[in-house]
């Protein structure tokens with residue numbers, strides 16, 4: 327059904343992680359947040375109406391990143407967890423039963439201490455919490471975040487670790503291990519009838535890479551094996567953020583890759599639905 331276009335990564339597409347990138351890829355230690363921006367009525371990043379916090383910084387360097395301007399830790403607002411909560415509380419009346427806060431970025435795991443303190447405050451104030459993350463973090467960090475996170479929206483960029491490294495600058499083993507750890511925590515919690523986080527999987531359809539028959543087979547096997555996925559969100563690759571790379575004087579290496587056609591996305595959606603998964607088309 328799907329052509330297997332790239333058996334390995336095309337070197338011209340790969341991320342070249344510079345010294346400057348490396349300096350900005352190690353997680354921050356502080357409890358004061360570096361915030362890029364907010365979206366006050368987000369409808370795409372989790373259930374219901376949400377206050378979306380875009381944090382600065384990410385431990386990955388994806389070649390298709392549409393928020394490239396958030397990764398160099400340049401222009402950001404500093405806020406304590408309590409200050410951020412005070413801003414969020416103004417919008418709480420609009421969240422309804424389903425909505426809440428989504429911490430996105432960048433990647434929330436880049437500022438784990440700040441995020442943990444903020445999530446604790448949300449929990450105290452009865453606000454639903456979602457993390458939009460790669461899970462490229464230590465197991466210790468993951469385990470501290472779990473009790474205060476209602477929903478994890480996890481994205482994995484490729485199942486082949488070498489291709490993952492080409493596309494993101496880092497291998498995928500830590501992410502896979504953390505997804506398994508998260509699953510085990512959920513399984514144990516269910517047995518003990520404890521509240522556990524919900525899990526959504528976000529999968530970008532990048533023509534020639536993640537829509538190959540080999541990668542899709544790996545996706546299906548992985549989703550069955552890890553279980554607990556409430557929803558699979560298919561995100562068609564797009565180039566909306568490419569201009570940001572140019573503005574920063576950086577090369578956008580995927581300029582020869584066109585966004586996927588809707589008919590191909592629908593084929594993947596149908597295939598996953600046949601496998602028993604609930605699938606949503608994302609943006």
Ligand code: SF4
Nearest residue numbers: 384386387388391432
């Ligand atoms: S994980 Fe997200 S924010 Fe981080 S580099 Fe990749 S696309 Fe950008």
